[in-house]
Amino acid sequence: MAAPYTLRWGILATGWIAEVFTKDLLADPALRGVHDVRHEVVAAASSSSKDRAADFLAKVKAPSTAKAYGSYHELVADPDVDIIYVATPHSHHFQNAMLALEAGKHVLCEKALTVTAAQARKLIETARAKGLFFMEAVWTRYFPLSIQVRNLIKSGAIGTVYRTTADLSLGNDAGDGKVKFDDAHRMVNPALAGGALLDLGIYSLTWVFQTLYHLQPEGEKESPITIAAVTKYHTGADEATSIIVNFPRHKSQGIATTSLRVSTDPDGQNTAGPAIRIQGSEGEIQVMGPAYSPLQYRVIRRDSPGKVEVVDCPIPKDPITGWGQGMFWEADECARCLRDGRKESETLPWEESVVIMEVMEQALRQGGVEYPELITTDVYDPQSPLNTGKR
Ligand SMILES: NC(=O)C1=CN([C@@H]2O[C@H](COP(=O)(O)OP(=O)(O)OC[C@H]3O[C@@H](n4cnc5c(N)ncnc54)[C@H](OP(=O)(O)O)[C@@H]3O)[C@@H](O)[C@H]2O)C=CC1
Numbered sequence: 001m002a003a004p005y006t007l008r009w010g011i012l013a014t015g016w017i018a019e020v021f022t023k024d025l026l027a028d029p030a031l032r033g034v035h036d037v038r039h040e041v042v043a044a045a046s047s048s049s050k051d052r053a054a055d056f057l058a059k060v061k062a063p064s065t066a067k068a069y070g071s072y073h074e075l076v077a078d079p080d081v082d083i084i085y086v087a088t089p090h091s092h093h094f095q096n097a098m099l100a101l102e103a104g105k106h107v108l109c110e111k112a113l114t115v116t117a118a119q120a121r122k123l124i125e126t127a128r129a130k131g132l133f134f135m136e137a138v139w140t141r142y143f144p145l146s147i148q149v150r151n152l153i154k155s156g157a158i159g160t161v162y163r164t165t166a167d168l169s170l171g172n173d174a175g176d177g178k179v180k181f182d183d184a185h186r187m188v189n190p191a192l193a194g195g196a197l198l199d200l201g202i203y204s205l206t207w208v209f210q211t212l213y214h215l216q217p218e219g220e221k222e223s224p225i226t227i228a229a230v231t232k233y234h235t236g237a238d239e240a241t242s243i244i245v246n247f248p249r250h251k252s253q254g255i256a257t258t259s260l261r262v263s264t265d266p267d268g269q270n271t272a273g274p275a276i277r278i279q280g281s282e283g284e285i286q287v288m289g290p291a292y293s294p295l296q297y298r299v300i301r302r303d304s305p306g307k308v309e310v311v312d313c314p315i316p317k318d319p320i321t322g323w324g325q326g327m328f329w330e331a332d333e334c335a336r337c338l339r340d341g342r343k344e345s346e347t348l349p350w351e352e353s354v355v356i357m358e359v360m361e362q363a364l365r366q367g368g369v370e371y372p373e374l375i376t377t378d379v380y381d382p383q384s385p386l387n388t389g390k391r
């Protein structure tokens with residue numbers, strides 16, 4: 001068997017998701033049946049301090065050779081790093097991803113890709129011009145469950161899909177008129193591009209897009225008409241957003257909802273029913289939430305009344321540590337794309353990320369949500385405080 005292709009990662013930022021993703025990178029690929037690619041964590045950077053980066057590397061149990069940097073600039077200049085994982089708040093993604101691309105690094109950038117569609121387009125233009133790989137880290141698309149659902153739809157298992165409804169709402173009502181996030185928290189702080197839509201609603205849209213738009217044949221792709229209702233939180237960010245996307249030529253519609261107050265799954269037992277319903281002329285696929293990491297789907301066919309096919313898709317765990325979150329599948333996609341000389345992932349092409357950003361931008365504009373100039377500009381500034389950490 002040929003030696004696996006090795007991808008060498010640099011981790012930009014040391015918060016919650018950086019830790020989860022990096023631990024997944026360090027999980028043995030064989031445990032998920034992967035033998036053709038592997039990952040190395042070469043370095044991590046914190047904009048706060050070198051010590052914080054060193055603590056992070058120790059916490060995730062990175063190899064002792066991994067380098068700690070006290071600035072994002074130093075990380076992107078490291079010649080041993082192939083690809084940068086951008087794990088800052090969405091507000092920072094444009095400037096941080098541009099910093100990495102300008103330094104000649106491939107990039108996997110956390111969702112939401114950017115704050116505006118123009119920023120997303122600029123990043124893609126830069127990646128294209130420099131011949132670099134670039135991908136939005138929508139991990140859900142790379143779950144075997146998502147692949148199976150897309151394949152079922154393609155095979156015609158539920159006929160022509162006319163409607164998808166999807167919700168991701170995590171029930172953070174505090175009971176006193178507020179939600180359970182401090183006003184400065186990235187979930188509700190406009191300075192960090194806070195709000196339900198960019199953080200959570202993007203997963204509802206992911207299900208709408210991967211079951212409708214993504215499966216439209218090449219050459220027939222249709223950007224949707226977007227109609228949105230937004231409830232603003234007192235900080236100015238959206239606390240609830242509901243979007244209807246209409247694809248008139250394909251006669252299909254998607255309904256994507258998100259809220260910080262109510263919950264898709266109030267008792268944590270899926271008693272409330274599926275988070276996602278994909279409805280076709282011959283049946284329906286139901287996906288049990290949460291929309292970002294679903295573990296089960298059900299197929300209901302018009303020609304088999306009363307019969308429900310239930311399919312479980314567990315995330316492989318390390319038998320000793322119990323670790324495994326399912327973020328490794330998107331990392332494997334990055335490695336395979338780079339090994340094969342592909343600059344974008346077929347599972348989430350650049351254009352699709354841009355169309356989703358356009359939908360979110362339109363929805364927020366319809367709801368009167370505005371973000372500050374510092375985080376909406378599409379002019380790259382290597383010395384932006386978003387790159388230097390000088391807050
Ligand atoms: N795919 C998924 O399942 C998830 C994705 N995410 C996405 O990841 C991104 C980060 O989220 P999360 O890890 O929860 O965020 P955290 O607040 O936990 O971490 C963000 C990190 O970004 C860096 N940072 C730089 N400037 C700032 C600033 N002004 N304020 C706050 N942090 C700053 C900090 O690292 P340092 O000091 O080291 O530079 C900080 O630790 C978001 O875009 C979010 O959408 C989040 C959770 C789950």
Ligand SMILES: O=C1OC[C@@H](O)[C@H](O)[C@H]1O
Pocket residue numbers: 199200292
């Ligand atoms: O991507 C995410 O998925 C899980 C959520 O809890 C988190 O807020 C979000 O960023």
